Amino acid sequence: MTGTIAPRRARGRTAARRAVLIGWLFTIPALLAYIGFVVYPLLTGVQYSFYRWNGVGPSEWVGFANYLRVFTDPDLLGSIGNAFILIVFFTAIPVSAGLVLANLMRSMRPGPFSTVSQTILFLPQIIPLAAAGIAWSWMYAQTGAVNQILGAVGLGGLARPWLGDFQTALPAVGLIGSWVLTGLCTVLFLTGIGKIDSSLYEAIRLDGAGWLREFTTITVPGLRQEISVLVTITVIAALSSFDIIYTTTLGGPGRSTLVPGISIYRIGFTQSDVGLASAFGIVLMVLVLACVLPLQRLAKVSDR
Template identity: 50%
Template structure:
C-alpha cells in the first residue's frame, strides 16, 4: 500500500518577492522623514537657488561668450579661459591673493590660538570679558567702515605717522597705502585685525569642550603652559582650526571691498587681487565674458582649497 504524501502548494512568485511588512513600514517612515526634512529646508533652499545657484550658472554661461554687456554676445567657447591663464596681470593678482592668505589666515589663526589659550586659562578673572569683546569687535563693524577708518590711520598725517613722529621715529613715516612696497602688507594687516577676533571666538568655544582632566594629567607629567598649548590645546582644536582656515582662506582669495575702498588696487597694480580684476574687466573694460571666466576659475580655486583643507583635517592624526 503506497503512502500518500500531501504537498503544500507553492507560494505565488509575487508573495515570495514581497518584502516583510516591518521593512516596508520602515522604508515608508524614512521616506516621510526625508519629505518632512525637505519641507523644512525648502524656505532656505529656494532663495539660495534663486540668488546663488542660478547666478553662478549664468556666470558660467556668460564665460563662454565675448560680450561687452550691451551688444549681442558672440560665442567663443573656452577662449576666455585660455586668456585668463595667459594674462600676466592675472598671475600678479594671484600672487597678491596668495600673500593675503598670510595676513588673512596664518596670522589671525596664530593670534587666535594664543589669545584663546590665554583667555581660557584666565577664565573668570576681572576684565577677561571686556578683552574678549574688544577682540571680537571688528567682526561687528562693517568692512566699509573698517576700510574708511584705516585709511585715516594710514594717511600721511594719520594716526600711525603721528604716533611714529611722537616717539622720535618720524623717519619711518610713510604714505602707507600709496607705497608700492608697503601698500599690500598695510591692507593685509587690516585683514589680520578684522579676522583675529573671529578666530579667537572659534578657538575659545573649542577649548570649552576639552576635558580639564587632560590638562591636569599634562600638568602632573610636568608640562608647563607652553607644553600644554602645543601638546593638548592645538591638537584637540583641529576641527576648529580647519573651520577657521576655510573661512579665512575664502576671505583672502575673494577679498574685494576692503582693497577697493583703501587702495582701489593701486598704487599701479600693487594690490590688485582677482576680485578687483573681475570688477575692472566687467564694469571698466567691457569684457563681461572674460570677467565671468575669471570668476569661475576663482570659484573653482576656492572650492578646491576648502576641500583640501577639510580632507587634510580629517586625515590628520
C-alpha cells in the first residue's frame, strides 16, 4: 500500500510543478510587457524628475527643486484645483444620474424602447473622446446648437461662447465629461440591479413602501460594489483628464480649464522642461493614489 502512495505523491508533485511552469509561461509575456511599458517608464520618470533637462542636451541634477516648484507655482496648483472641480462633473453627476436612470429603466418592460434607450446612453462610450470634444466645441460655439436651442425656447439672453467665457468654460467642459460617463454608469448599474434578489423588491412593496424608500433601502445598498468601481474610475478620469480639454480649450481661456494633464504636456513638449514635467507627473500619480486608495478601503469596510 505504501509503495503505491509514494509514486502517486511524486506524480502529484510533478503535475503541480508542471502547472506552475505552464502558468508562468502564460504570465511572462504579459509581465514583460507590463515591465517594459509601465514599470520602466515610471522609474525613468522618477529619475528624470530630479534633473533639469530639455530632452536633448546634458542634464543637471537639481534634487527636489522640481517638486518644490510644483507645490509653489500658482499655475500648477491651479490646474490641480481645476481637476478637483471636474470630479463634481465626472463623478458626482454621472454616478447620481446613472443610479436614477438605471432605477427608472429597471421598471421598463423589456422591448425595443428599453434596448434603444440603453444603446443611446452607452453610445458616448464608443465615440473617441477627441471626436466628442470636437463635436461639443462646435455645439458650444456662439452660433452652435446650444445657443440656438436657448434662443428657440426664449432664453437667448443666456447665449454666449461657452468655451470662451472664463466663468463657464470649466463647467462646460465638465458637462462633456458628464455626458460621456453617464452611459457607462447607467449600464453598469443596470447590470448590478439585475443581480439583486427580486423578492426583496416584492417584500418592500408589500410593506407599502414607495419608490424612494425602495431606491434608498434596496437598490443603493445592493449596488455598493458597482458604486465603488464607478467612483474609482470616474475620479481617475477627472484627475487625469486630457483628451476633452485638449480638443476643446487647450486649457483656456487663460488658465480657466488648465488641468494637470495639459500642464504636463505643455511643460514637456512646449517648454522642453522634461524634469519638471516628470515631477508633476509623479505628483499627479501620487495624488490619484491618495484619492483612490481610501475610496477602495472605505468600500471594503462597508461591505463587511
